[in-house]
Amino acid sequence: MSERFVVVGASLAGLRAVQAARKAGFSGPLTLVGGEEHLPYDRPPLSKEYLRAGEEGAADPTFRTEQELRGELDVDLRMGTWATALDPAAQVIGLSDGGELDYSAVVIATGARARTLPGTEELAGVHTLRNLDDAIAIRAALDAGARTVVVGAGFIGSEVASSARKRGLPVTVLEALPVPLVRSVGEQMGRACAALHLAHGTDLRCGVKVTGLTARDGRVTGVSLDDGSTVPADLVVVGTGVLPNTEWLAGSGIQLHERDRGILSDATLCTGPPGVYAAGDVTHFPNPLFDGLLMRLEHWTNAAEQGALAARNALNPAEAKPAAAVPYFWSDWYDSRIQFVGIPQAEEIRVVSEELGEEKFLALYRRGERLTGCISIDRPAQIMKYRRMIMQRKSWAEALEFTGL
């Protein structure tokens, strides 16, 4: 039987998986399959620093050089190649170049792709922001002074809006919901985020529905709304969520979530068949720290931690450990940093900063008698202290006492 360890997907989770496999002592053949031509690179800067104006050009977000990956880690790199099929019985992965890879263990880290506006894929000036090539195109449009319209006031869209405003460009953000982010962080927090847009001159319009785009000579000229108006645009960035990349698993028997077709892993990130593990944005997993609540996270730290964990578990299933981290993400808007730890599904959200008469936003989330989440704006010293309290399963009463209430 083959001894090969295959990692499918060459972003952060995939990179961490190959690094962890070597660190765990695996010395056999190790193959990293990545659909993009680029070596693994860091995505958070793509909507932030990468879009900043500057003579010197954008900093290269590549994580490791080819020499480090091929030479030091002895990884068989297959960039520009994507997996097309998985046969867990034969333990074989099909590739887009017609080749096949047999394996003894595999980590699936194919991530997710951005949702697009249907029918606009061929239009110049319309982008999603997920990949380096997207960021290169958006940066060029901002350099040209584009009137920017962002569809969706989520985190990615709001970061793009911030970057465009920092360049002094006119920016409109269109959001279908009455309050941005209401589903991910709650209504009061959503309002606090909306206030950041308004304070920096971004034209945030909530409760509007995009009905289509206007174009001339194959290039976008505006965004049409359901009230009959059109917002002029040279650049349209669509940030309306993602779809897990799992189509290639059709027929493999790997269980997918009925709602979003993300993989359904167990707490150790095993997908079911022996040796097949998953990590990062592509997979749901029951988090034991939150009573087995099923979650699929699109966070940097989650991809990093799960990539490494999935590799270690795949190499040593008898001693597999659960993925039991406290979720953490951050988002940089204008000159502010939003940080969230824990889970947003709550029975109660208390805006502690308001109760204490403090200017900088801080809210706590409760489930049962436990502290299960915390969100803050520009309070970097405190967020990890709340994260630790969530990890230690501290009670709601203890958390409130810690805040000074």
Next chain:
Amino acid sequence: MRIVVDRDKCTGLGMCEAEAPDLFEVQDDGTLKVLNDCPGSADREAAESAVMACPTEALSLVED
């Protein structure tokens, strides 16, 4: 072993504090305070985890 912080890269995201609260603490202004920049062997694993967890690769360990 000595902990070195690249201040140009560090943005105070706090993953180091999450991994090694005895070694790192983010301050109110977002700067990172290293509580003990020459940790003993008992803290080695935590220090290595902090280096690995840093989203901006701002931390390194130097053997003196």
